[in-house]
Amino acid sequence: MKNSFLLFAVPLLLGxxxxxxxxxxxxxxxxxxxPDYAAIAREVGGDRVNVTSLAKPTEDSHFVxxxxxxxxxxxxxxxxxxxxxxxxxGWLPPLLENARNPKIEVGRxxxxxxxxxxRLLDVPAVLTRAQGDVHALGNPHxxxxxxxxxxxxxxxAQAFAAADPSNAxxxxxxxxxxxxxxxxxxxxxxxxxxxxxxxxxxxxHDSWVYFAHRFGFVIDTFLEPKPGIPPSPSHLADVIxxxxxxxxxxxxxxxxxxxxxxxxxxxxxGIPVVDVAQYPGALPNTDSYxxxxxxxVDRLVTALRSS
Amino acid sequence: xWEVMFWPILACVLLPWFLVYLGLHVVRRGIIFVxxxxxxxxxxxxxxxxxxxxxxxxxxxxxxxxxxxxxxxALFALTGKREREVPQEAVxxxxxxxxxxxxxxxxxxxxxxxxxIKNMLVGNILLVTPAELGKAFGLFVxxxxxxxxxxxxxxxxxxxxxxxxxxxxxVRWWDFLFYASFGIVVTSFVRIxxxxxxxxxxxxxxVCGINxxxxxxxxxxxxxxxxxxxxxxxxxxxxxxxxxxGAAIVAVFGALLVLLTVWRAVQKxxxxxxx
Numbered sequence: 001m002k003n004s005f006l007l008f009a010v011p012l013l014l015g016x017x018x019x020x021x022x023x024x025x026x027x028x029x030x031x032x033x034x035p036d037y038a039a040i041a042r043e044v045g046g047d048r049v050n051v052t053s054l055a056k057p058t059e060d061s062h063f064v065x066x067x068x069x070x071x072x073x074x075x076x077x078x079x080x081x082x083x084x085x086x087x088x089x090g091w092l093p094p095l096l097e098n099a100r101n102p103k104i105e106v107g108r109x110x111x112x113x114x115x116x117x118x119r120l121l122d123v124p125a126v127l128t129r130a131q132g133d134v135h136a137l138g139n140p141h142x143x144x145x146x147x148x149x150x151x152x153x154x155x156x157a158q159a160f161a162a163a164d165p166s167n168a169x170x171x172x173x174x175x176x177x178x179x180x181x182x183x184x185x186x187x188x189x190x191x192x193x194x195x196x197x198x199x200x201x202x203x204x205h206d207s208w209v210y211f212a213h214r215f216g217f218v219i220d221t222f223l224e225p226k227p228g229i230p231p232s233p234s235h236l237a238d239v240i241x242x243x244x245x246x247x248x249x250x251x252x253x254x255x256x257x258x259x260x261x262x263x264x265x266x267x268x269x270g271i272p273v274v275d276v277a278q279y280p281g282a283l284p285n286t287d288s289y290x291x292x293x294x295x296x297v298d299r300l301v302t303a304l305r306s307s
Numbered sequence: 308x309w310e311v312m313f314w315p316i317l318a319c320v321l322l323p324w325f326l327v328y329l330g331l332h333v334v335r336r337g338i339i340f341v342x343x344x345x346x347x348x349x350x351x352x353x354x355x356x357x358x359x360x361x362x363x364x365x366x367x368x369x370x371x372x373x374x375x376x377x378x379x380x381a382l383f384a385l386t387g388k389r390e391r392e393v394p395q396e397a398v399x400x401x402x403x404x405x406x407x408x409x410x411x412x413x414x415x416x417x418x419x420x421x422x423x424i425k426n427m428l429v430g431n432i433l434l435v436t437p438a439e440l441g442k443a444f445g446l447f448v449x450x451x452x453x454x455x456x457x458x459x460x461x462x463x464x465x466x467x468x469x470x471x472x473x474x475x476x477x478v479r480w481w482d483f484l485f486y487a488s489f490g491i492v493v494t495s496f497v498r499i500x501x502x503x504x505x506x507x508x509x510x511x512x513x514v515c516g517i518n519x520x521x522x523x524x525x526x527x528x529x530x531x532x533x534x535x536x537x538x539x540x541x542x543x544x545x546x547x548x549x550x551x552x553g554a555a556i557v558a559v560f561g562a563l564l565v566l567l568t569v570w571r572a573v574q575k576x577x578x579x580x581x582x
Contacts, residue, residue: 072311095434
């Protein structure tokens with residue numbers, strides 16, 4: 001009897017210390033699917049919001065493993081920020097079905113769809129099942145374009161103001177500050193990358209089209225033929241030939257990708273592998289959105305200068 | 308906790324009894340990996356449906372997956388216990404790797420990646436919906452009823468093959484029925500709970516039961532208690548420590564097996580000392 005009591009009491013005690021259930025404070029409870037939306041939400045909400053991201057920065061955002069706290073957080077959420085371009089389609093809907101929180105239902109002001117109003121790139125011209133419906137709405141990796149980040153911040157400020165009208169001015173001011181910060185930084189980033197404009201890069205996964213579009217790179221060589229499918233030998237041979245033919249200068253790899261494959265291609269072609277990430281926090285010292293883009297720009301400059 | 312964990316707990320109460328029963332068969336037959344091979348055959352069926360551009364939630368896809376499961380069942384029934392030199396487990400292993408490899412080959416030709424397949428086939432017990440639970444429970448009751456009606460034949464074929472053959476049973480046919488019903492149950496449970504959990508629910512409670520008791524009924528009762536304690540304990544730990552749910556349940560099962568084995572050994576030793 002005593003033993004069975006311990007069996008339950010110990011996890012209970014440890015659990016209550018480790019597992020922070022969102023407290024019922026005045027602050028808005030904000031849940032985001034991805035860490036980049038969380039970083040922007042923190043800029044806009046400051047200390048008047050509690051922000052948590054479901055996906056970790058180093059996790060593959062196509063596949064996120066649900067944990068009990070996800071459902072708890074979604075139940076307590078005043079605002080949910082999601083991408084809305086099917087990137088989270090595999091794991092968000094069942095979580096929402098279990099959380100059953102009317103505040104964040106589709107169409108409510110508590111539901112922010114980051115891609116709403118954006119013109120996404122790579123929308124398929126013809127939609128058939130044979131073409132695959134995975135990216136029917138366009139490429140969902142739009143967070144690394146700073147100009148799109150400004151638009152997302154504006155969405156978020158609107159949603160915060162609707163959920164918490166007494167602080168509407170505070171959110172609007174923060175949003176303008178973020179916008180000004182990005183505008184100033186865009187000059188700096190553009191100047192740093194200017195010498196490399198028009199150069200070609202390869203990527204493990206097709207998640208850099210917006211970054212390429214913004215800063216003038218060409219990224220149309222991909223190491224994986226399809227998400228989750230390892231490259232075949234002939235695909236790798238094609239990639240190596242394309243890298244040589246297009247004078248590709250570097251290979252972009254994210255934390256959860258198979259770096260060995262990239263290294264293999266790099267050693268065959270003599271170009272560097274650059275460790276990059278889509279999400280703040282995945283690279284050292286990138287806890288804010290601006291710090292992430294800073295790191296991406298610096299890493300690229302270093303790699304392209306030496307190659 | 309209750310709001311989040313109600314449906315998972317209900318699933319851990321309503322579903323495992325039939326898996327424990329099947330697990331006793333599986334351990335007795337020595338075909339430990341048959342569940343993974345069966346689940347992989349069903350996955351292969353779904354890959355074929357994907358390549359034919361069928362609606363993945365539709366009946367045609369279900370039918371194809373079922374068909375592949377039956378092919379697996381026929382294969383295992385035909386290869387069962389014929390040649391002693393090649394154990395059944397070898398055939399099961401080969402079926403698994405070949406089915407998995409063909410699935411990879413098919414998917415490399417499909418327009419979608421493996422996201423959809425992964426989502427379809429491998430569930431997370433934390434996110435079980437009432438509809439899924441209802442369907443699976445109905446299925447288990449249906450298949451369970453067939454096993455209850457023909458329990459003599461099913462038990463004889465698994466536990467006493469010699470007598471089954473002598474008494475004139477068509478062993479191959481009953482083997483096929485066993486594997487087919489097994490495939491249906493396992494595939495539907497994988498969709499709710501994932502591969503790790505199916506495997507542990509089949510094997511761990513059965514092994515605990517065999518270690519602690521002699522008769523089929525008592526083994527099943529012990530197995531059922533172990534499955535309840537492990538399942539609900541794992542769910543509670545997963546909630547309090549915020550751990551991935553399926554893996555937490557499997558770890559609790561492992562711990563229960565170790566505890567019971569140690570307890571049994573201590574008990575045996577003290578029994579020896581007193582005599």
